[in-house]
Amino acid sequence: MRFSTQMMLLQLACVSVVVVICTGVFVWIGVQQLRAEAETSALSIARTVAADSDVREAIARASADVGTPTNASLRGGPLAALAAAAEANTGALFIVITDDHGIRFAHPEPQLLGAVVSTEFAEALAGRETVSWESGTLGESARAKVPVRDPTTAAPVGEVSVGFAPSSVFKELPLLLAGVALAAAVALALGAVVSFVIQRRLERLTLGLQPEELAVLVQNQAAVLDGVGDGVLASGPDGVVTVANATAARLLGISDLVGRRIRGLELPGPVVAALAGEPKPPSQGGRGADAAEPLVLADHVVYIDTHPVSRANRDLGLIAVIRDRTDIVNLMDRLETVAAMTDALRVQRHEFANRLHVTAGLMDAGRVPDARGYLDDVLEASRIHEGSVAGGHLTEPFLVSLVEAKAAQAGERGIHLSVGPDSLVRGVVTAPADVATVLANLVENAVSAAVRGRQPGWVEVELLDDGDTLVLTVADSGPGVPDAARVFSDVPSTYLDPDAVHGRGIGLPLVREIAARLGGEIWLADAGGRDGNGAVFCARLPGVMGPPARPAQGEEQ
Known part of the structure; x- marks a missing residue:
């Protein structure tokens, strides 16, 4: 059985029990009210009859008489007639009048006149009124007994007993039971409707899942959320x-x-x-x-x-x-840097092999002096250029390697990359990953821009260090930045101008965040787009440089 059905049946059971209990209580209260009303009516009638002056005088005379009246003398007497009239007016089952010995002077059945009553009358003779349900010669009834007092001395000299039959007392009970039954039926129907509505609501909220399924779902959710x-x-x-x-x-x-x-x-x-x-x-x-x-x-x-x-x-x-793909992106940037350096080494190896082939060819031809002269020219060129790209302006090994690699890549795209004459780096790079990511990204963007600009294209890099801070500038000959306000936007490339070069993808936003994490910044110094000059980007990276390396013993100071 489904949980929602069990809940509905349980609710119906609870409602049914409550309705039955309430119905029982209401019926009991109604019966008690009817009994109380009957007792109150009997007491009021008994008081009225007992207070009648004729009754008081007649009972006082009868009590003073030591003799016992006969049945014949009491039939049709004034007290019997008075009691019969009161019975007819009030609907009482009986009105009985007795003297101090319990002799009936009035009774609905004439043959019982002159006989002693069948119920106790001592309380009335003691001057106390009583109300009870008792059984007598006329059966069970709600009766009230009131003392009849002597008009002269006010002493109790008899009693008046008034009773109502149960049939007359509970004649309104069927109507009461019908009302209670109707209310119970309405309550049960309302409870059933509410239970059904709650069942449907519960099924909608739980998507039809059972408690055990919800428990498994919570376990799976916790495992998935904490495990992935x-x-x-x-x-x-x-x-x-x-x-x-x-x-x-x-x-x-x-x-x-x-x-x-x-x-x-x-x-x-x-x-x-x-x-x-x-x-x-x-x-x-x-x-x-x-x-x-x-x-x-x-x-x-x-x-x-x-x-x-x-x-x-x-x-x-x-x-x-x-x-989170930060580690993958950083790894890709590093791999691209390594690939660029590898390509540069491959070009240099190819160039070195060519020079060896030329030297070997000259020597095989017996032209040793020419071979010697060729080697002297190669050495002289190496001393003059000292790396061709970095020249004498940049000596930091990591930066030289990175710039040489990027220069080789730019050269394959027809772009000349050079290091500006104002470059001066005296320290050693201590955060190569961050420096490589920022410098390589700016250079690659500049090369892409230069390819789109007027040819021949060029890119110039300037690097300066100040304590532990590295400041770099990258300029190009491209068409410039069309929208300087959005160049560092972190909106994906498909949201930007497809003809834009700077600001595509995640490169510039990423290096901006890297610089910000280091406590530095990256900014667009010049948007370019005029006089054949492209954009100029600057970056300040604190904490990426260390003190200069000490020269080894024996080297020049």
Whole structure:
């Protein structure tokens, strides 16, 4: 049996028990009221008869007479006639008048006149009124007994007993029972309707799941939310967050997510739009409109996938899965840097092999002096250029390697990359990952811009260190930045001008967050776009430089 059906039956049982108890109580109260009304009426009639002056005088004379009256003398007497008239007017079962010996002077059955009453009359002779249910010669009745007092001395000299038959007392009981039964039936029907409504409401709220299924569901939810490495955030149809695991709170930087509206979260606009499941505009880059776009959130690069949730054609809201891809993006940047350096080494190896082939050819031809002269020229050129790209302006090994690698890549695209004459780096790079990410990204953007600009294209890099701070500037000969206000936008590339070069993807927002995390900044010094000059980007990265390396013993000071 389903849980909702069990609940409905249990509610019906409870309602039925309550209705039965209430019905019993109401019937008992009604019966007691009818009994009390009958007793009150009997007492009032008995008091009225006992206070009649004729009754008092007649009973006083009879009590003073030592003899016992006969039945014949009492039949048709004044007291019998008075009692019969009172019975007819009040509907009482009987009105009995006795003297101090309990002799009946009035009774509904004439043959009992002159006989002693069948019930106790001592209380009345003691001057006390009594009300009770007793059985006598006429059967059970609600009766009241009142003393008849001597008109001269006020001493009790007899009693008046008035009784009502149960049939007359409870003649209104069927109507009372019918009303109570009708109220009970209405209460039961109302209880059944309410129980049915509660059952349907419970089934809608629990989606038809049983308690054991809900328990398993909670266990599975806890296991999934705490077991996955991704952030999970669920929101209802009204946009209020209902479930959020610790990873989601950490990635979004908000601890109290549950109960808050997604639209009210203090997050970048694209992140809020992604969490709310807003449809994306058609992509210009060939990706589907439903494909997740990378978003920069604080110092994290995240992908947000949303999925609508429904059951039985009922919209339950959205589930957003937040995947942290910061480590992967950083690793890709490092791999690209390593690949660039590898390409540069490959070019240098190829060039070195060519020189060896030339030297070997000259020597095989017996032209040793020419071979010697060729080698002297190669050495002289190496001394003059000292790395061709870095020249004498840059000696820090890591920066030289990175710039040489990027210069080789730029050269393959027809762009000349050079280090500015004002460059001066005396320290040693202590945070190569952050420096490589920022410098490589700015250089790659500059090379892409230079390819789109007037040819021949060029990119110039200048690097200066001041204590532990590295300041770098990257300029290019590209067309410049068309929208300087949005160049650092963290809106995905498909939301921007497809012809833009700077600011596409997550590169600039990511390096901006890296610089901010280090306590520095990245800014657009010149948007360019005039006189054949492109954009100029500057970056200040504190804490990435260390003191100069001490020269080894024996080297020049």
